[in-house]
Amino acid sequence: MNAEQGHLTGHDQAPALGVAQSRLASVGQRLLKEGISLLAQGDRTxxxxxxxxxxxxxxxxxxxHALIESNDLGGSFRNIMGLDCTISSQDDIFGFFAGHASSTNPLRDYLADGWRTLSELMLLLEAVDQPLLHTPSVLEFASGHGRFTRHLVKALGPGRVTVSDVVPDAVHFATQTFGVQGLMSASVPEQVQWPQRYSLVFVLSLFSHLPRSTWARWLKVLWDAVEPGGLLVFTTHGVKAAAFDHVTLDEEGYFFAPSSESTAIDGQEYGTAFTSEPFVLARIEETVGTKSLVHQSLVHFWNHQDAYVLRKR
Known part of the structure; x- marks a missing residue:
């Protein structure tokens, strides 16, 4: 090795390594670093x-997204929607949107989906003359990391909202981010203890994931959370969803597969379930009685989940 070669491979080695490392960084990582630097300099624009x-x-x-939202920068979704748009990195539903081929803007799609759910719930409650804005207390069960919760809080304020989920991080995130009350759920339905009864218990897309062994048991336990005169609203994957996914229901009108978008819950406990209308009505009859059913709307939520409304008389 001559002196020139020694100079190139020794003295210039650190700068060359820095260039190589910068090339390894993705476009997004380089932009993120630059954005953080500009924030530190006070250049918000x-x-x-x-x-x-x-x-x-x-x-x-x-x-x-977190930096834009937490620093209230131009282009934040908070400024557009008027609500807290913080999203947990552990949010499986956001991960579903981010990984879906049809989602070209996962943030917009995720936040708009929660708003759509709010509008569909409000329409459902209007049909039974119990407007959401007149509802004193709401339990959102199987609430996840707040896809819908943030919109419910905007409508009602945090004081009227309680969330419950079997994933501890989901409950912690919702209580810390949105200021709502939190209640841990359990894998065994009968182990859940309600601190109070609620005017509305809203159960979005839980029964579309339950195995046969806990389906009716969860219905009974959730019914116990409803105050007299209150409502239980829950959704299912009905025959349209089954046909779309090429699923064949059994003689009872039921199908279960031990897999879902969740990475935090065992598939045997929380998979993907499809149920016919007769199956659901039979479970309502044997669990809480058919007189409790005051309204049903097939293919109501997201254009593929059926909705059932029960009133505790």
Whole structure:
């Protein structure tokens, strides 16, 4: 090795390594770093522009989104929607949107989906003359990381909302982020203890995931959470969803597969279930009585989940 070669491989080695490492960093990571630097310098306009570009990269989407939202920068969803748009990195539903081929803007799709759910719930409650805004207390059961909760809080305020989920991080995130009351659920239905009864118990897409062994048991336990005169609203994967997924129901009108979008719950406990209308009506009759059913709307939520409304007389 001559002196020139020694100079190139020794003295210039650190700069060359730095260049190689920068090349390994993704576009999103470089933009994220630049945005953080601009924030530190007090350049909010520049940071907003750079972080908006980082937000369009899949690997830095949530990190950039969190910085934009927490610093209330231009282009934040909070400024557009008027609610807390913080999203947990552990949110399986957001992960579903982010990984779905049809979702070109996962943030927008995720947040808009929660707003759509709110409007569909309000329509359902209007049909039974119990407007959501006049509802004193709501339990959102199987609430996850707040896809719907944030919109419910905007409508009612945090004081009227309680969330419950079997995933501890989901309950913690919702209570800390949205200011609602939190209640841990359990894998065994009968182990859940209700601290009070609620005017509305809303159970979105839980019965569309339950195995046969706990389906009716959860219905009974959730019915116990409803105050006299109150409502239980729950949804199912009905025959339209079954046909779309090419699922054949058994003689009772039921099908279960031990898999779902959740990475936090065992598939045998929380998989994917499809039920016919007769199956659901039979479970209502044997568990809480058919007189409790005051309304049903097939293919109501998200254009593929059936909705059932029960009133405790």
């Amino acid at each position: 520049g940071a907003a522009q750079v972080l908006a570009r980082a937000r369009s990269e899949r690997d830095t989407l949530l990190q950039a």
